[in-house]
Amino acid sequence: MLSHAAIAAAGKVVARELAATPLVSHPLLDRAVGTEVLVKHEHVLPTGSFKVRGGVHLAARLTDREASSGLVTCSTGNHAQSVAYAARLAGCHATVVMPACAPQVKRDAVEALGATVVIHGAGLGEAAQHARALASGAGAPSYIDTTDERIILGHGTAYLELFQQATELDAVFVPIGSGTGAVGACLVRDALMPGCRVVGVQSEAAPAVWRSWRSGEIETAPARTRASGLATTSGYPSTLPVLRTGLADFVLVGDDDIDHAARLLAERAHTLAEGAGAAALAGLLASADRPRRVAVVCTGANASADEIARLTAA
Incomplete structure (x- = not known):
């Protein structure tokens, strides 16, 4: 069963192999965004990703x-x-x-x-x-399916750490490919910080899960995004019910917006992020209502040569 208790149990297993990742404030990034932003640095894990x-x-x-x-x-x-x-x-x-x-x-x-x-x-x-x-x-x-329950519970341990590390948050922005991380964020939030909004972010060039969230049915859509970690072509039955009930909002951002966010993370937070890893910050930047204190999750740093080149192109 997907639950906070099951994620907490998974946390004990994961902690035997992996150290907790930092949740860090970067003043230069705060200044650029216009609010207090805590970055969960999941990219420092082995394989360079929270997965x-x-x-x-x-x-x-x-x-x-x-x-x-x-x-x-x-x-x-x-x-x-x-x-x-x-x-x-x-x-x-x-x-x-x-x-x-x-x-x-x-x-x-x-x-x-x-x-x-x-x-x-x-x-x-x-x-x-x-x-x-x-x-x-x-x-x-x-x-092994990408939304295997054992995988989802393991991914949820990132948010178990996050909500234990942060004393108060108005919102957490989470990139969504299949939605496994966002499921964990919603379940842990419900138990540890119920007043915090969880906002999903997906590329508008691969909107299948966003469409599914909007309609409540499994939808498909082409994946033309440059962000390979977000390039899913269908909604997922295993994650959709929790996303529907748990997400406060779900926003689409352009690939150029993701590149801009990756550039900000590199310049203002000394962090190399792949497209999916920068998507949470892109979602925050696209939001008209900026929360006072927010966390974004840099889910991965496995940037391709093209992604790295785009960081210095503008």
Whole structure:
């Protein structure tokens, strides 16, 4: 069951492997934004992303069958590294299907963790179909969905830390790809800081989960965003119910807005963020009503060469 209690239990598992990440105020960033901004620096974790939390929790909760058969999943990058990290911890093999749009730096990182990378399809939907096909048949590896409950609970530990570190917050802005992190934010917020608003942020060039949140039905949409961590093409049944009830708002931002936020994080917070990692700040900057004290989560630092080049282009 997805709950604050289950996330708290996952927190004990994750804490045995990963140190807590800092929640830090950067005065220059505060000045640029016009309000007090606390940055949760998840990018300092192994694999450069908060998603390794899901991998650590998954590794501790694998069934005997999964550990013996090995794992297969699909991802544009950070979930891929998370599952590869889980397989290495558990002493089994992982195969990761990545679409052609996945940045080379993320492909290389998955292989460096010992997993096999298979490139298939133009987008995440085609990659997911192929990964599921690889998991069919006797002796096939076990498919690990991006919204596997063990993954969601592991991701939620980032927000368990955040709400324990912050004494008072008006809002937390959370980037949304599949919505696993935002689910954790909502569940922990309800238990520890119920007056805090959780605001989801997605690229307007990949609005499938936003559309699903608006309609209450699983919607699809093309993913044309440059931010690979946000490039989902469908809503997710596992996360949508909590997002619908838990998010105070859900905003769309342009890819250029995300680049601007990444530039601010680099210049004013000494932080390299990939597109998804800068999206929370982009959402805050796009908000007409600036909260007095707000947290944004830098979920990842696995920026591609193109992303790094754009930081200095303007």
